[in-house]
Amino acid sequence: MKAPIRLHHPGVLNQRIGQVNPTLNRSRKPTSIAAFLKKLWRGLLAMLIVNNDLKVWHERDRRGNLRWHAFDPLTKTSVSLDSEDDMRAWIEQHYYTGITGDRC
Template sequence: MKNHGMCLQNNDRELELEFRYNSSSFFRKSLRKLWQTIINYLVAHQELKVWQKMDRHGNIYWQAYDPVTGKSFMSGSESDMRAWIEQIYR
């Protein structure tokens, strides 16, 4: 019986160590995921944003905003939009 008791105690210790390792690993993974989310948020708020809109007459036009420079641009022409973007990044 004593041997079974010792064996059970050893198993309990192994389970306890395994639990500590798993919870530590979970904590590291959670922390890494949180950090990546923060980085993605910060980077996304510095990227050039370009979108299409439609006025009340059904005309489609382009708008862009660069949060780094604070500049914005609006045009009915996609080629004008491309030219403005190229000018910003030169």
């Protein structure tokens, strides 16, 4: 006959784990005010500094196929294409020729 399973309160379990591994007994230090202010400042700077450059990247899908993506923050236009050549053609047509605005 199997012994019954005993459920423990998470604090009891952590205490037992801490007895085996004393490094787990250390409590996490709360984030310091300086770290919080630094994170807040970086967030504010990111909102204030607007980057209007065309963003282009590629990624692979589940099957391993390469897919190219672009996003134009000025016009809020995005495109996904199957090849680098198609992406280059799209950039030439829509980005450099001024169809989406005066960029040059």
